[in-house]
Amino acid sequence: MGKSLFEKVWEAHAVRRLSNGQTQLLIGTHLIHEVTSPQAFGMLRDLGLTVKFPHRTFATVDHIVPTDQRQEPFSDPLADGMIKELRRNAQEFGITYFDLASGRQGIVHVVGPEQGITQPGTTIACGDSHTATHGAFGAIAFGIGTTQVRDVLATQTMALSKLKVRRIEVSGSLRPGVYAKDVILHIIKKLGANGGIGYAYEYGGDVFDKMSMEERMTVCNMSIEGGARCGYVNPDEKTYAYLKGRPYSPKDTAWDEAVERWKGFASDPDCTYDDHVVFRAEDIAPSVTWGISPDQGAFIDENIPTFVGLDAAATASLKEALEYMKLAPGTPVKGIPVDVCFIGSCTNGRLSDFREVAAHIRGTKVAPGVKAIAVPGSQIVDQLCRNEGIDQVFTDAGWEWREAGCSMCLAMNPDKLIGDQLCASSSNRNFKGRQGSPTGRTILMSPVMVAAAAIEGKVADAREVFDLALV
Amino acid sequence: MLPPITQVSGRAVHVPGNDIDTDRIIPARFMKCVTFEGLGEYAFYDVRFEQDGTPKPHPVNAPERAGASILISGMNFGCGSSREHAPQALYRHGFRAVVAGSFAEIFFGNCTTLAMPCVTLAEADLAKLAAAVDADPSLEVTVDVQAKEVRYGKMVLSADIPDTAHAALVNGRWDPIGELLEGASNVDQTASRLPYLTNA
Numbered sequence A: 001m002g003k004s005l006f007e008k009v010w011e012a013h014a015v016r017r018l019s020n021g022q023t024q025l026l027i028g029t030h031l032i033h034e035v036t037s038p039q040a041f042g043m044l045r046d047l048g049l050t051v052k053f054p055h056r057t058f059a060t061v062d063h064i065v066p067t068d069q070r071q072e073p074f075s076d077p078l079a080d081g082m083i084k085e086l087r088r089n090a091q092e093f094g095i096t097y098f099d100l101a102s103g104r105q106g107i108v109h110v111v112g113p114e115q116g117i118t119q120p121g122t123t124i125a126c127g128d129s130h131t132a133t134h135g136a137f138g139a140i141a142f143g144i145g146t147t148q149v150r151d152v153l154a155t156q157t158m159a160l161s162k163l164k165v166r167r168i169e170v171s172g173s174l175r176p177g178v179y180a181k182d183v184i185l186h187i188i189k190k191l192g193a194n195g196g197i198g199y200a201y202e203y204g205g206d207v208f209d210k211m212s213m214e215e216r217m218t219v220c221n222m223s224i225e226g227g228a229r230c231g232y233v234n235p236d237e238k239t240y241a242y243l244k245g246r247p248y249s250p251k252d253t254a255w256d257e258a259v260e261r262w263k264g265f266a267s268d269p270d271c272t273y274d275d276h277v278v279f280r281a282e283d284i285a286p287s288v289t290w291g292i293s294p295d296q297g298a299f300i301d302e303n304i305p306t307f308v309g310l311d312a313a314a315t316a317s318l319k320e321a322l323e324y325m326k327l328a329p330g331t332p333v334k335g336i337p338v339d340v341c342f343i344g345s346c347t348n349g350r351l352s353d354f355r356e357v358a359a360h361i362r363g364t365k366v367a368p369g370v371k372a373i374a375v376p377g378s379q380i381v382d383q384l385c386r387n388e389g390i391d392q393v394f395t396d397a398g399w400e401w402r403e404a405g406c407s408m409c410l411a412m413n414p415d416k417l418i419g420d421q422l423c424a425s426s427s428n429r430n431f432k433g434r435q436g437s438p439t440g441r442t443i444l445m446s447p448v449m450v451a452a453a454a455i456e457g458k459v460a461d462a463r464e465v466f467d468l469a470l471v
Numbered sequence B: 001m002l003p004p005i006t007q008v009s010g011r012a013v014h015v016p017g018n019d020i021d022t023d024r025i026i027p028a029r030f031m032k033c034v035t036f037e038g039l040g041e042y043a044f045y046d047v048r049f050e051q052d053g054t055p056k057p058h059p060v061n062a063p064e065r066a067g068a069s070i071l072i073s074g075m076n077f078g079c080g081s082s083r084e085h086a087p088q089a090l091y092r093h094g095f096r097a098v099v100a101g102s103f104a105e106i107f108f109g110n111c112t113t114l115a116m117p118c119v120t121l122a123e124a125d126l127a128k129l130a131a132a133v134d135a136d137p138s139l140e141v142t143v144d145v146q147a148k149e150v151r152y153g154k155m156v157l158s159a160d161i162p163d164t165a166h167a168a169l170v171n172g173r174w175d176p177i178g179e180l181l182e183g184a185s186n187v188d189q190t191a192s193r194l195p196y197l198t199n200a
């Protein structure tokens, strides 16, 4: 009987069984950033250990970097201390580090694929829950805690229990104005924020086959918001085309061998899954969240739920969400006033995201009183956008064009909401306080929907604002 | 070997709600640090304190709950970011065990490696325990990892914990680093079969 990609990759990387029944799993590629690694290096030093495979460890700085003025020292001394610490650790242990001056710095989940470090059939770990992004390439990629970062640094392995695999198929064709972000928001809404616990998600079927690599990254990125530890798409010709010629991709004859090997990792047609879910692409409309968990979402033409027919627990969670969001039950999501618009993050901060928005916002203006910022996911994304004049399109339309980093996705740098500002955001989390203010509010949506909100000053249907249905 | 964690006893505090995420357990701005020291005071910070630092009415702030070592919550506790700062903040605040309806995976694993057991109860049992704890701040609760039970007064509730975490805790193997290091030669063998690891 056939095997899924997950099983094949797992078997190829399983080192041995541990005494508690977990597997010691080899991690081929270790990505690190400044927030979750310093304590791990500290533990390494305390234990007198070193980095086992420094050549398989890659670092960059993303969470704390300012996106406006990057002169060092940073205005925030804590942030400044963190970048210095990462530099010291990378240097001391011989780790490749894409620093600010490298031209290759950016959000770790943008940098890995961009550099060709992310490859099919590999295992990847990073002290960051959105590591699942790399699954777009047919890698099995885990977000891990800091103690596990220590484990991977010291042993290139970690202790893990095998996951089950749920195949999620979206069949048919997406309607105009419906994007990868809408697909994943819909999946999370349907399966729940904890529906994926214990699973790896395999995304397959027409819609994912047709998606570009960047769209697949958007989907895999938010696997964790659905509770799944990792998510992936089987590698195909698009995957290989994307990787060809990247700095860390195999070269010359090694390239052909690699492609042959990668093909072998794709799930066999006759493999079985622990669970199988099918959605119809035609059922999906542009989506937004209205609450404080990513599964609290609605289509743009729907209303916020009411309390009718809810049990006690559901009532409590709806009440908590609406109180925090300062929204009323039963009211339309369309028309909610926004204060800030943010396009960026490891979910939607890539060239195709900015390109798509730029195609629609020429000649428009951000509504008065709305602050709109566009933050490329990496210095390379920034450069590619500049080459195409995309930054200019944004600034002409009243947006601030910033430098690469996580920025307002989690606001560990100076980009923060103030008070109870409401942000239309292309990022991945709408948790309480996520965007830097303990009372700040977040509505998740696709970049094009964020752009529509920026123009209207309220949550809007991008299909109407940009005539997308007619495209 | 590390000290086996067979049971944890103490007074408890109930933080109600489902999907309590790690951003709520430790807001991102407190992660600008290069060690975990001192994180305990920031546990649940934004729901415990006003922006000017005055305490809000939150179960963890209640004076009669000071020194509680068992945390009780709802479904999908610890979802969101993989930040180990979250379990570190809880541990350094003084918690030694967490009881909930379910746990997000990364958080669960992070807690286990800190020797802070996370056990789940069936919904009705969790509600019973929460009500008893809410009613009596001095109630002694025992999380018996070994026996997979949560006990208080005369009540014995059957608790669940995955076998792997159970074995790791009761056998004093909750920090896997020792065993992972022992496997070094096996690791090299596995690595030698994977071209992307050796070609560099």
Ligand code: SF4
Residues within 6 Å of the ligand: A062, A063, A107, A108, A109, A128, A130, A345, A346, A347, A405, A406, A409, A410, A427, A428
């Ligand atoms: S962009 Fe947001 S979700 Fe992605 S790595 Fe940065 S902080 Fe995390």
